[in-house]
Amino acid sequence: MxxxxxxxxxxxxxxxxxxxxxxxxxxxxxxxxxxxxxxxxxNKTTHHPVREVKIVADANAFQGFKAVEDGDINDLYSKSFKKKKEVIVDFGKHLVGNVSFKIKDIGPMQDAVLRFKVTFGEIPSDLGLPVEPYTGSLSRGWMQDFQCDVSYDGCYTFNRRITARYMKIEAVGTSIYSDFCFDNITFEATTSxxxxxxxxxxxxxxxxxxxxxxxxxxxxxxxxxxxxxxxxxxxxxxxxxxxxxxxxxxxxxxxxxxxxxxxxxxxxxxxxxxxxxxxxxxxxxxxxxxxxxxxxxxxxxxxxxxxxxxxxxxxxxxxxxxxxxxxxxxxxxxxxxxxxxxxxxxxxxxxxxxxxxxxxxxxxxxxxxxxxxxxxxxxxxxxxxxxxxxxxxxxxxxxxxxxxxxxxxxxxxxxxxxxxxxxxxxxxxxxxxxxxxxxxxxxxxxxxxxxxxxxxxxxxxxxxxxxxxxxxxxxxxxxxxxxxxxxxxxxxxxxxxxxxxxxxxxxxxxxxxxxxxxxxxxxxxxxxxxxxxxxxxxxxxxxxxxxxxxx
The missing domain is CATH 1.50.10.10 (Glycosyltransferase)
Structure with a gap:
């Protein structure tokens, strides 16, 4: 408010x-x-993505965007993400809590820090509308878009509480010598x-x-x-x-x-x-x-x-x-x-x-x-x-x-x-x-x-x-x-x-x-x-x- x-x-x-x-x-x-x-x-409950989606323009949808199923969620955990480069996952419901993810090597070991851009959305238009240029009257810090650097342990936990249903992951810095997929993506939801x-x-x-x-x-x-x-x-x-x-x-x-x-x-x-x-x-x-x-x-x-x-x-x-x-x-x-x-x-x-x-x-x-x-x-x-x-x-x-x-x-x-x-x-x-x-x-x-x-x-x-x-x-x-x-x-x-x-x-x-x-x-x-x-x-x-x- x-x-x-x-x-x-x-x-x-x-x-x-x-x-x-x-x-x-x-x-x-x-x-x-x-x-x-x-x-x-x-109270805490653990949730994982239930499907992959893409955000598409639709004049009849709220704010002009909707999420439609796209791809196989199982591929996220077995196929090269370096080739895929980008995914939007749907947790199936609105959640509040702590998010973490882990990657695993496919072939040669990880030999460099990996960089991702991750953006969360409560509704499809959160991922459909452009963030920039930022013209909001409140702090830019409220936006849930992050740069994530993943070191050799392959683990990343967001350092603030997340509120979202959708999670967009983009690979923006990968090694030419190694490949990877995801091991897990976890949303630990909280409520009293x-x-x-x-x-x-x-x-x-x-x-x-x-x-x-x-x-x-x-x-x-x-x-x-x-x-x-x-x-x-x-x-x-x-x-x-x-x-x-x-x-x-x-x-x-x-x-x-x-x-x-x-x-x-x-x-x-x-x-x-x-x-x-x-x-x-x-x-x-x-x-x-x-x-x-x-x-x-x-x-x-x-x-x-x-x-x-x-x-x-x-x-x-x-x-x-x-x-x-x-x-x-x-x-x-x-x-x-x-x-x-x-x-x-x-x-x-x-x-x-x-x-x-x-x-x-x-x-x-x-x-x-x-x-x-x-x-x-x-x-x-x-x-x-x-x-x-x-x-x-x-x-x-x-x-x-x-x-x-x-x-x-x-x-x-x-x-x-x-x-x-x-x-x-x-x-x-x-x-x-x-x-x-x-x-x-x-x-x-x-x-x-x-x-x-x-x-x-x-x-x-x-x-x-x-x-x-x-x-x-x-x-x-x-x-x-x-x-x-x-x-x-x-x-x-x-x-x-x-x-x-x-x-x-x-x-x-x-x-x-x-x-x-x-x-x-x-x-x-x-x-x-x-x-x-x-x-x-x-x-x-x-x-x-x-x-x-x-x-």
Missing amino acids: NKCFFMALSLALFSLNVSAQCYTESQQQTWLQKAEASKPVL AGKSKAQLASTTPQIFKDIARVSENTLKDCMQGVFEDGPKRDQRLWMGDLYLEALANTASFKEYNLTKRCLYLLAGLANPDNGLLYSNMVEYPKPHAQQTFFVDYALSYILTLNDYLKATGDTETARDLWPVVKNQINTILAKAIDNNHLYANTGYQYKGMMVSIVFFDWAPVTLDNHAAIQGLLAHSIDCAYNIAKVIGKTDDVKAYPATAKQLRKAGYKAYWDAKKQIVVSGKERQESYTATSWAVLGDLIKGNEAQKAIRNVMQSNTAIKPGTPYANHFLVAAMLHCGMNSEAKKYVEDYWGGMVRLGADTFWEYYVPDNHLFSSYNGYTLLNSYCHAWSCTPIYFIVNYPEIFQK
């Missing part, structure tokens, strides 16, 4: 004058210790997921069985030492992705200790002075945070803890982390809500450049997020109050129900266009799927008006559509929230099913049905992640709404 633009800016979201720390060093160290105690053991607990009814339509399978594959490959956003890129824990991963996990693998670990890690690395949570963290060499703040992500932490509490009944963890919940809500209410009870701080001026601190989506057009954050804040206050009720802390937040009511009343007045029966946001009265989704989920609008709002925005020629599965998740959730069950079913089938029909074995970071090459990384599609956590949630819908998706 291209949040690195924000990471480059060490921003303080709200400047606070604090006389004492919100969290003590001892408190945060205890949280980090509890996170470490919940660290999973990675166990066996899925999800059981679908026999009446479930095949397309939803397929969507559920790909959802679980996506989540599984993102479940490493933390819930990662993307195992190829960014390889870190983002709070927005965490919420959706936790939802999908409760419906499938039920690895609740991983959710617990992530909640404690984020709390242990929070800003101790103002209490705010940093938007993301990296696990190695030791857990550390990128010191940036996304308001909607800070609020999503509350949603995650609330879901975790409902799923596990773990009141001890909820009590531990209750100060973190309060600090997110109270700080935002104090610093970003105006006298009209509207969220009024969706942008931050930094060196003459407007930087969004409310994310929600990488839409094809810049979103106005006033209506969306208004709805999310009201919903988050409800979730915080629910946590308080379960752990006996309602005295801390007596004003929350009244505050949420004020936010909803103000949001309805400001963002509901009763004449057009549509949600609008900001001074330009922008129409978008995301603003509508959160106006519904936050109960700024309800009932028939909520249904009309969704139907009208989807019929609008000017409304901004989502750019990511992340935003599309909340659209489906909004449909279900207001009783648009058949529309929600069709949307999941069309959107996530669209990826399945295009050959996805894990769901993608971006999917814009009418623009398969969409990327927020300066248009450089090869930087896109094709196994991304925020796309994994159809399994949550399919399991939790069986009367809709399993019949």
Whole structure:
């Protein structure tokens, strides 16, 4: 996810004058210790290529390329590769882990270092599209293309974790005096997921069985030492992705200790002075945070803890982390809500450049997020109050129900266009799927008006559509929230099913049905992640709404 633009800016979201720390060093160290105690053991499985393929252009395939079987995989282990020079192998499924290969002599012994160029791809276009000239807005280092020098022992192990299904090997430096073939190519895949607990009814339509399978594959490959956003890129824990991963996990693998670990890690690395949570963290060499703040992500932490509490009944963890919940809500209410009870701080001026601190989506057009954050804040206050009720802390937040009511009343007045029966946001009265989704989920609008709002925005020629599965998740959730069950079913089938029909074995970071090459990384599609956590949630819908998706 291209949040690195924000990471480059060490921003303080709200400047606070604090006389004492919100969290003590001892408190945060205890949280980090509890996170470490919940660290999973990675499950490992060994995989080998199942076939040789070639990547061919196909206008009907996703991004214009497909893989077709080509050659005999057994030849790789018996015939001269010096003559063959190049091969693309298919492991048969998307994998995350460690890759190694070994060559063996054919005839005279190896008498020189051999040089290979190896490129990995999650999908066929990763190997079909040219890497150069590199025009991406993120580090060139994310690209999975390597120069490999193989010495006399014939062995090579890649020095970083690989995320791929396809592996292209090119011989670029061989000896005229010796020859070789491959002895083995091994992909040792890792995940902290166990066996899925999800059981679908026999009446479930095949397309939803397929969507559920790909959802679980996506989540599984993102479940490493933390819930990662993307195992190829960014390889870190983002709070927005965490919420959706936790939802999908409760419906499938039920690895609740991983959710617990992530909640404690984020709390242990929070800003101790103002209490705010940093938007993301990296696990190695030791857990550390990128010191940036996304308001909607800070609020999503509350949603995650609330879901975790409902799923596990773990009141001890909820009590531990209750100060973190309060600090997110109270700080935002104090610093970003105006006298009209509207969220009024969706942008931050930094060196003459407007930087969004409310994310929600990488839409094809810049979103106005006033209506969306208004709805999310009201919903988050409800979730915080629910946590308080379960752990006996309602005295801390007596004003929350009244505050949420004020936010909803103000949001309805400001963002509901009763004449057009549509949600609008900001001074330009922008129409978008995301603003509508959160106006519904936050109960700024309800009932028939909520249904009309969704139907009208989807019929609008000017409304901004989502750019990511992340935003599309909340659209489906909004449909279900207001009783648009058949529309929600069709949307999941069309959107996530669209990826399945295009050959996805894990769901993608971006999917814009009418623009398969969409990327927020300066248009450089090869930087896109094709196994991304925020796309994994159809399994949550399919399991939790069986009367809709399993019949």
